[in-house]
Amino acid sequence: MTFEEALQWVDKQVFAKTGRHLSEAEQVILHAAWEDIDYEAAAANSGYGSDHLHRNVGRLLWATLRAVLATGERITKKRFRSVVERAIAEEAQALAHHGGRRVADDFPHAITVAGCPDANGNKFACLLGRITCWSTGRHR
Secondary structure, rough: OHHHHHHHHHHHHHHHHHHHOOHHHHHHHHHHHHOOOOHHHHHHHHOOOHHHHHHHHHHHHHHHHHHHHHHOOOOOOHHHHHHHHHHHHHHHHHHOOOOOOOOHHOOOOOEEEOOOOOOOOEEEEEEEEEEEEEOOOOOO
């Protein structure tokens, strides 16, 4: 997976939850995180100050991604790439399992219960207040 593919996916997730796209400064930080570049080098290549990127933009960006991606994991500059690669892989697996359709396509009021696989590894979604297994359709 390339950074551009990951960036597009993350931006889509942020826009879907917040109604805004990633700013240029946020994209600089994500690129630095993806390539394991420190804030100083990212700042030198972008024209932003390293303190601004780290303390102002970065702090809010990681909090935003934690809320938007809702993986239950703490998202940091060091962990960003692995969290995103895992989330994209899980989404692809879920889409493949459901014939390319998302649970939300069939159930617009469904929300994913993050980190709630059962003993068989099945993911669950909350459908109108009931927990339903994506693969079996059984309620919990």
